[in-house]
Amino acid sequence: MLRGAGGVARPLIEWSWRAAHRAFAELPIYVATDDQRIVAEVERFGGRALLTSADCRNGTERCAEAAEILGDRIEVVINLQGDALLTPPTILQALHERLRGDATVEVATPAIRAADATLAHLLAEQEAGRVGGTTVVTNAAGDALYFSKHLLPHGAARAGCPVALHLGVYAYRREALRRYSAAPPAAAELAEGLEQLRFLDQGVRVAVVDCPPPDQLTAELNNPEDAAPIEAELARLGLD
Template sequence: MSTLIVIPARYASTRYPAKPLVTLTGATGEKKTLIRRSWDAAMSVQGDLRVVVATDDERIRAEAESFGAEVVMTSPECRNGTERCAEAHANLGGGFEYVVNLQGDAPLTPPWFIEALIAGIKGCDLDLATPVLRCEGAMLEALKEDRRHDRVGGTTAVFGASHQALYFSKEVVPFTSQTYAPDAPTPVFHHVGAYAYRAEALARYPGWDIGPLEQLEGLEQLRFLENGHDILCVEVESRGRQFWELNNPSDVSRIEAMMAEMGLA
């Protein structure tokens, strides 16, 4: 077994405290917590994998263990999910070649996103890979609407011809003033909240300084770029699935509506 999937989850989020324990109602009316739905997403990924929840909070631990998840306790001093993944891997004794960070606020992540991500990191010589999804017009408008209302919404990614990342931002980049039909492809890529690291690079990450870009954007992956490490952007296909992350309380109803439309229980 060469790959570990870690779902980092903390209770004391500045923007949305107790977010992992928020309930989401599926298409059949069944209510599950966000951490449960994130676990279900991870468990649907095909391959020889081990999946764990990494948290510093006993309430999240109790909820995760109630549905059979393996939990690794980590320090409350972890500054982001990548640092929590690094500590979780170390606390398990290491031994994995690759570590996947499936962030606990992306319950709509389909398994083929993570399968493509794992294939991407295994097929390149970079230390980090992350999925990106081309926005259609409706998604691009939703991202712009969040910014117009000063909500912290999804992250966008810009990359070059070799798919090596140039930048990530909570602003909508690149700028486009064009109007697109709801189902039309756009030049903007939504960054999917997942990462695959080579374990040795992940172990070094907590010791790197936080740079000004990471500080300003609040995006953990920028620490790799600011410390001279390239990131592979793996383009994934929606295959008719809608994708959104739970960043704000207002996203609960948005995600529930998407689940209802897609028939996800």
Template sequence: MTTLIAIPARYASTRYPGKPLVTLKGPDGEKTLIRRSWEAAMSVKGADRVVVATDDDRIATHARAFGAEVVMTSSAARNGTERCAEVATLLPGHDLIVNLQGDAPLTPPWFVENLIAGLKADPKAQIATPVLRCSGRALAGLLTDRKAGRVGGTTAVFNAQNHALYFSKEVIPFTATDFPPDAPTPVFHHVGVYAYRPNALDAYTSWNPGPLEELEGLEQLRFLENGWPVLCVQVDSRGREFWELNNPSDVAIIEKMLSHSSHA
């Protein structure tokens, strides 16, 4: 069973134009967001191929310069899943396609490895995505973003079979409890990684975005709105901090976490 990791990257982000080429400082020097995301993908065990999928020549030129394989995709792709569907068509023959978002350079390799294992272990599952139980500190960060009007991380709720009930940019479920920084909470942070079987990508591109996807701006809701279950695979942070680059203010947060991870 072969696995392809695709890293969708577009320059024309509404909230943060040029985001893939933003430079992040770390213990290993300054590297762009897309390079750090590619390096995270390259460290995943069991991946047979890693590609950067973009429609922008600036991103493509930069990615090729640091050694990445690049697949040029259409500018018509509305989100990363549609871009991955195009990659699956251009590079056929893979059993699993992983969508590693280009704005999540802190994604530990075992998140992706567990995701791949979870999908392989459930032959009926067509789509899977990792979820991470928030600590009190992580939950406080999400709530602070929302109070400030910033779009931060996405949260997920799921049933006893680990099938997603909903994903939201609001913090769900609601809790009035204040948790100590290191205490576990009932809130799960959705990690921006997906694994699909090829037929799931074929189906996805045959549907138009639904009202929930358009309201939340979350691509995975298209599967739920069309009755396709999304398997949520719980992952363990192993003490590693996780954050996505959604807003310019996230740069300092991620740089701080990169510095901490060097001492982990």
């Protein structure tokens, strides 16, 4: 449970649902899960949930299954992970607009330019043998060439080359999700632990939306020690 500005304790999934609702109050929002307990919790706070298979290997496969359950009611799916409650609405909206504005884009995902302090953190984590974040390199059209948990491009810090820090939010067209779920995991996907690499392996265009660095914390809740700074940020933003 996490507390916001008003001190009310809410489960993580409700905070993430609220983050999606702040971005898309007028659009249908569903929580896709393989856990009946989460379905019950979502329905308790008034949300809508879809019970999907336990065989989904990642969030993109789960979105593909959810899209098939919903059928022709939807054409575009935006995937906000359940632990990404601090994702700014502007980033989600930018992805939606990217697909709406260009019918040739099948998948879109955001990235921000790593500031000096962020770049120093990524380098320090890499030197210590830890993952500090995911980076992406793009072509001249702004489409992804590769994503990695290693710092890309190699030698960027020495060469003064900009580094794009990837944020794990996605927008997909239904057909791209169908192709994804029908294909086996790619070798690079398994090696990097990055699900989006399956799209690149299939030759699917992944547009990288260049977003300005948000003026707020965007940390995910992955460990117990993440709760305190996230609660502090919820309070600072006045979210309840």
